[in-house]
Amino acid sequence: MQCTSVHCCSRLSLVLPLLLLLPFPAFADVEFVRVTCIEGTRYLSVEYVSMPSDAVEGVGSDYASGEALQAWRREFIPIWARSGYRDPARLRYTCKLGTSTYEITSVRGVNEPNCDDGPIKLTLRSQDDTYLENLNLSPSCARGTALRSVELWEGYGGRTPQQMRICVFDNQDTAQSCVDYRPHPGQFETNPPISQVDLDEFVARRKAGFGKPAKKGEFVRDARDLTRFMEIRYPCEFRNLKLPNDAVIYAVAGGRFEPLPFRIGAHPDSYQSDLIVNAPGKKVALLLLGYEQSVWNIRWTPGTDIVAVAATGSGRQAFAGIPRGVPTFSPHDGSGFACKYPEGFDSTAVQRKDRAKVDPIAMEIYRRPTDGMFVGYRQPAIAGDPLPPSAQLIQSSDTPPESFRVSRP
Secondary structure (H helix, E strand, O other), rough: OOOOOOHHHHHHHHHHHHHHHEEEEEEEEEEEEEEEHHHHEEEEEEEEEEHHHHHHHHOOOOHHHHHHHHHHHHHHHHHHHHEEEEEOOOOEEEEEEEEEEEEEEEEOOOOOOOOOOOOOEEEEEEEEEEEEEEEEEOOOOOOOOEEEEEEEEEEOOOOEEEEEEEEOOOOOOOOEEEEOOOOOOOOOOOOOOHHHHHHHHHHHHHHHOOOOOOOOOOOOOOOOOHHHHHOOOOOOOOOOOOOOOOEEEEEEEEEOEEOOOOOOOOOOOOOEEEEEEEEEOOOEEEEEEEEOEEEEEEEOOOOEEEEEEEEEEEEEEEEOOOOOOEEEEOOOOOOOOOOEEOOOOOHHHOOHHHHHHHHHHHHHOOOOOOOEEEEEEEEOEEEEEOOOOOOOOOOOOOHHEEEEEEEEO
C-alpha cells in the first residue's frame, strides 16, 4: 500500500505497532543432550545437539496448536531418547565403566532476557567425586563460556578417568576448541570440580595469551594446560595429615646444592642438598623451601623423630633418607598437589629474618606457624640445635637419592 496523504500515513503509523504485536510462528530449535556410554571400551561422551523443531517433532509443528504440539512430543521425543538424545530439562543418566559409575545430570537454568528457555546446566560426577558442576551446555541463552561436549576414557585398573577432553564453543558461534584434562593427576586423591567461573577464566586467559602476569610478583593461573590450571586453584594443603600436638615445625632454606649425574623430573638439571636435623627428644615436621628440581638428602641425630616432610617449589622436590612410612608433601607441577604460592615469595632469597613470610606457608601446609627457621649459606643446612663435632647421624636406606632417578621424564 502506498501512502499519499498525511491522513493515510498517520493511520498506517497506528497499524504497524499492532502488526508487530501479532503472534508470529516461532522457529526455535529443539535442544538435546546426547549421551554415549560404551562399557566395553570404557568410553563416555556427553554432547550438546540442536535440531530444527520440525525435524524432531513432526512436519508443521511450528504452526501447531499447543495440544497438537504436545501430542507430537509424546510420540517423537521417546524415539529420540532411545538413541541417546535426551531431554536436557530433567536428565539423570548413569553410565557404568569398569568399577566406576558415572552420573550425568542436566537442568534448565534461569531464563535470560529475549530467550524462550534458560541455559542448560550440566553436572558430571562419579561416586564421591564431581568433575563438572553446573556448566553451561549450549551457546544460546547462556552467560559465559558454553560446553560443546565432554568425553572421558576410564583408566584400566583405576576408578577415575584416565583422561577427559572438553570442547567449548568459541565466541558463541559454531566454532569450537578442545583441550585435554586429567582430573586426578599424580597422587591427587580428589579434586574440586570445574565450575563455570573456572571455565570462563580459563578460556579468557587463553585468549589473552595464556595469562601472563601484569606486574612482577602477581599470581596468575597458567592457562596453557587445563590440568595445570585446575591444580593451582587453592592454597597448598597437606592432605590427611595429623601431626602430634607436641610436634615442632622447622623451616629450612638454602644449603649447598650439588648437580646430580641424573635427572629426577622433566627439567634436564637436578641437584642434591644435604640437610641435618638435630633435635633430640623432639618430633619434627620439616618445611623445605626449595625452588630448583632437587633431592634433599636428610640425616638426623639419635633421639630426633622426623614425623613429616613438606616442600615448596614448582620443580620436583624429593626426600632421600626418609623412611617410607613418613608422610611427605611436594606440590611440584604434575604431582597432583600443585597449588598457589604466596604472591611475591621467592624461596631462593629467603633469610632467617624472613620467618614472618614463611609462617603463612606453614599455616597453609601444616595449619601451624613455624617454631624455627634455619638457613644454610653454601654449606649443608642444620635444623635444630648446633651439631656437636662427633655427632652420630642416622639415615634410612628406604629412599636413597638414586631411587628418584627417572629415565624418561
